[in-house]
Amino acid sequence: MAEIRAQIIASYGRRYVVRCDDGRVFDASTRKKRVDFACGDWVDIQVLNHEQAVIEDYRERHSLLYRQDAHKSKLIAANVTQLFIVTAAVPTPSEMLLQRALLAAEAADIRAVIVLNKSDLPQSAALAEQLSFYRSLGYTLLSVSALADVGALREEMQGETNILLGQSGMGKSTLTNALLGGDYARVGDISTALDSGRHTTTHAQLYDLDADTQLIDSPGLQAFGLHHLQAEDLAHYCPDMREFIGLCRFHNCSHRREPDCAFKAAAVAGEIRPQRLAFLQSVIDELAG
Ligand SMILES: Nc1nc2c(ncn2[C@@H]2O[C@H](COP(=O)(O)OP(=O)(O)OP(=O)(O)O)[C@@H](O)[C@H]2O)c(=O)[nH]1
Ligand SMILES: [Mg+2]
Ligand SMILES: [Zn+2]
Numbered sequence: 001m002a003e004i005r006a007q008i009i010a011s012y013g014r015r016y017v018v019r020c021d022d023g024r025v026f027d028a029s030t031r032k033k034r035v036d037f038a039c040g041d042w043v044d045i046q047v048l049n050h051e052q053a054v055i056e057d058y059r060e061r062h063s064l065l066y067r068q069d070a071h072k073s074k075l076i077a078a079n080v081t082q083l084f085i086v087t088a089a090v091p092t093p094s095e096m097l098l099q100r101a102l103l104a105a106e107a108a109d110i111r112a113v114i115v116l117n118k119s120d121l122p123q124s125a126a127l128a129e130q131l132s133f134y135r136s137l138g139y140t141l142l143s144v145s146a147l148a149d150v151g152a153l154r155e156e157m158q159g160e161t162n163i164l165l166g167q168s169g170m171g172k173s174t175l176t177n178a179l180l181g182g183d184y185a186r187v188g189d190i191s192t193a194l195d196s197g198r199h200t201t202t203h204a205q206l207y208d209l210d211a212d213t214q215l216i217d218s219p220g221l222q223a224f225g226l227h228h229l230q231a232e233d234l235a236h237y238c239p240d241m242r243e244f245i246g247l248c249r250f251h252n253c254s255h256r257r258e259p260d261c262a263f264k265a266a267a268v269a270g271e272i273r274p275q276r277l278a279f280l281q282s283v284i285d286e287l288a289g
Contacts, residue, residue: 006053008037011039016029027051028054042079043055043056063110064077081160082160083163085105086115090118090123097221107233107237116143163204204218205217231283231284235263
């Protein structure tokens with residue numbers, strides 16, 4: 001039987017939903033035990049019947065976004081060109097997670113954009129102020145409200161393959177629905193009479209915004225392991241630190257106690273934020289440990 005090209009539009013652990021170029025959609029499994037495919041992957045499938053297919057292999061990826069803790073790696077999405085890191089004043093946002101996601105995007109060569117959602121909430125002003133620092137690093141920071149207007153976000157996504165990523169409850173699925181103009185993704189509303197419990201997104205799902213623009217809504221993240229990165233590369237992924245690479249006396253400088261450390265000197269001179277250097281060191285420690 002001939003193989004057909006399809007794209008993975010949903011991934012549930014080892015089960016997938018794939019869509020062919022002609023629009024047909026199949027539930028798909030894989031032959032091998034441990035093959036990692038991700039939402040957004042282009043794959044070759046064998047059609048079994050009108051509902052089911054088997055994924056044979058994936059095609060060359062333009063990008064792969066993933067995270068890795070000490071034990072295992074988790075594929076987040078394949079072939080995305082832009083990562084939208086969604087944060088909000090409520091629930092409590094983690095700037096550490098934001099910085100880690102930025103690092104992962106740089107490492108995967110994917111453009112990162114910071115989305116400050118829930119701008120309708122009064123607490124958002126302080127967060128906007130705090131996050132404006134990342135503009136100085138060259139990142140676009142968009143303040144939006146999923147409940148009001150997502151036009152600026154829509155514009156930023158045009159023509160690209162985009163993913164919304166961030167902590168649970170920040171409004172990724174609400175943004176997805178606002179961008180799609182309908183109730184497609186389940187959002188974490190507190191129970192109604194018929195349907196109780198919070199709806200948290202449990203799998204990555206790809207949607208078409210138009211013929212040229214795709215959007216992946218993803219489950220909330222609590223941690224973003226960076227074990228797939230090399231400690232010596234980390235400064236390259238930090239736009240505020242790049243210019244100091246290679247200027248320390250020791251080429252393997254840990255930027256801590258060594259004499260003539262360009263990074264420490266830059267922190268003292270106010271050219272690098274001390275918190276950013278502390279962040280870099282915390283990731284270096286994690287990779288070493
Ligand atoms: N005030 C306000 N509330 C919002 C906004 N966007 C989302 N919310 C609310 O925030 C809650 C969580 O929204 P979700 O869209 O489910 O969040 P999520 O990021 O998809 O969460 P996970 O799927 O768990 O990762 C819901 O109660 C939304 O109604 C916004 O712009 N303003
Ligand atoms: Mg969600
Ligand atoms: Zn140094």
